[in-house]
Amino acid sequence: MxxxxxxxxxxxxxxxxxxxxxxxxxxxxxxxxxxxxxxxxxxxxxxxxxxxxxxxxxxxxxxxxxxxxxxxxxxxxxxxxxxxxxxxxPSFLSDETALLVTNKKHMKERFREKGIPTANFRIIGRGFSDSELDGMCPPFVIKPLDSQGQRGIFKVGSIEEVRIRLESVLKDSRSSEILVEEFYKNDEITVSGWVDSGRVHILTITDRVTFSPDEHIGVCTSHENPTKHIEKHGVQLKELTRKICKDFIIEEGPLYFQFLIGNEGIKVNEIACRLGGAYEDMTIPYATGADVLRMNIEGCLDSGYDKSDLKSALVAEGSRPFSTRLFFCGEGKVSYMTPVEEIRKLPYVLDAGYNIHMGDLLPAILNASQRAGFVIVKGDTRREVEENLIDLRRTMKILDEDGNNLIRTL
Incomplete structure (x- = not known):
């Protein structure tokens, strides 16, 4: 075996x-x-x-x-x-490419080198001088170079706030430097796909819905497929995805790219070469017919793995609608949860799960690690998905000791 x-x-x-x-x-x-x-x-x-x-x-x-x-x-x-x-x-990537897609310093520098649109940025460390941020306009977003789950990310209004928050950012990093970006007001978009011997297959393009950037910047609350921007920006998103794969020498395996759409057009937030963390291993097969999880598993054992699903997969524009709800809860002690088995039996639920348990004392939301659970809702049309979400909100409850529903984002 x-x-x-x-x-x-x-x-x-x-x-x-x-x-x-x-x-x-x-x-x-x-x-x-x-x-x-x-x-x-x-x-x-x-x-x-x-x-x-x-x-x-x-x-x-x-x-x-x-x-x-x-x-x-x-x-x-x-x-x-x-x-x-x-x-x-068997490996999908070279060591060099793996570093480029996991370290934001190398990633952003490659964006700049190759003319890939991204927010104006600097890399700074302890004791930085104000002049290192010359040419940048606040507010800023500061991030660790090598973290995930929105840990250590803050929106700040001045250089002085960058100084105040710098150590908090470094606590979530193994680096001695941080990334400073100009804040770009935007809608977030996620492109998921697979590269087969250099050929890019774009499978889903979803809206990545988040908390307000003034509350919890970048923390995702849902993925909505297909994106509302598909008609206006779909072609450009695909072209940019293919350019990134060429410029980063991504020739095989999964893609998970995050884009920002604002008044200056499309900018690339960050890229990753893995299946997404919003249960794309379930939603992509449902939406397109491409079993990306099987390909990921078999591809780590055999470079000649079966990729035939890609030939018949639905394209992003024609993929089946779904909503992946990544729900959070307010502070309080959990005294009741609708049984997950009951949620999974609903005819419009693809899957669901909790990250919390009865009796847990839930803290304030800081980043994505406080996610309480997920529910994937399907429907034949976007309207049907929305109607099913309304029914889900009537059905699903997480109550505190006073009977208040703690669920914030569903």
């Missing part, structure tokens, strides 16, 4: 671990947490830092694995790729 090392074992890797096992492979789950629900589904659990290529290489050697992969998470892509290439295992 072939063995696959799954790097990361959170809720975003749960369905991948189950799918690996259903395909008849053995799963080793590596994560820095002692135990997670997803880790408990694997054949073997390993304590390791998914962000550390050294840790993942050690695990791969120890278990003599036949393949290494991740899903739904950015930073482990570098650890996975380095391990694959050191052990001569």
């Amino acid at each position: 072939k063995r696959i090392l799954m790097v990361g074992a959170g809720s975003c890797q749960r369905s991948a671990i189950l799918r690996i096992r259903s395909l008849g492979y053995e799963v080793i789950a590596a994560d820095y947490n002692e135990w997670t629900e997803a880790k408990g589904l694997a054949d073997h659990m390993v304590l390791a830092d998914a962000f550390s290529p050294e840790d993942i290489l050690r695990c791969a050697n120890e278990y003599r694995v036949d393949g290494v992969m991740t899903s739904g998470t950015d930073q482990p892509v570098l650890s996975v790729t380095v391990t694959q290439n050191r052990l001569n295992l």
Whole structure:
């Protein structure tokens, strides 16, 4: 039986671990947490830092694995790729490309070098001088170079606020520098697809709905397929996606690119070479017929994996409508939750899950790690999806001790 090392074992890797096992492979789950629900589904659990290529290489050697992969998470892509290439295992990316798509300093510099539109930016460190931000106009967005889940990201109004927040940003980074961008008022768009021997297949183009940037910048609350911008900007989004793949030498595997549409047109926010963390391993097969999770799994074992789904997949414009609700809750103690089995039985629900439990004391929302759960709602049309969401809101409840519904974003 072939063995696959799954790097990361959170809720975003749960369905991948189950799918690996259903395909008849053995799963080793590596994560820095002692135990997670997803880790408990694997054949073997390993304590390791998914962000550390050294840790993942050690695990791969120890278990003599036949393949290494991740899903739904950015930073482990570098650890996975380095391990694959050191052990001569099948790999979608070169080490250089994996670094470019996981480190925002290298990513943004490549954008600038290749003329890819992106927000004006600088890279700064402790003790920076005001002159390093000459030519930039506040407000600013400050970010770690190598984090994920919107950790350590802040919208600030002045250079002085950059100084005040700098250490808070660095707490979520392994770097001594941070990214400073000009804030660009926008609608966010996500392009998901697959590259087959250099040919780019764009599968879905979704609206990435977020909290207000003045509340929790960049924290996603839903993905809506297809995007409302498909008619006006669909062609340009596809052209830009293909240019990025060429300029970053992305020749194989999954794509998850984030774009910003505002009054200066389309700008690229960031790019990743992995399945998305909004359960795209379920929504893309439903919406297009392309089983990207199977391809990801088989592609980490065999470079000649079956990609025939791409030939018959629906294009983004014709993909089936859905809404992935990534819901959050207000502060309070959980005293009741509508059973997840009841939600999954609803005829318009593709899947659902909770990240919280009865009795949990829920904190204030800081970033995407406070996500309470997800529900994927389907329908034959966008209007039907919206009607189904109204019914879901009547059905689904998470109550505190006073009977108040804690759900904020559904």
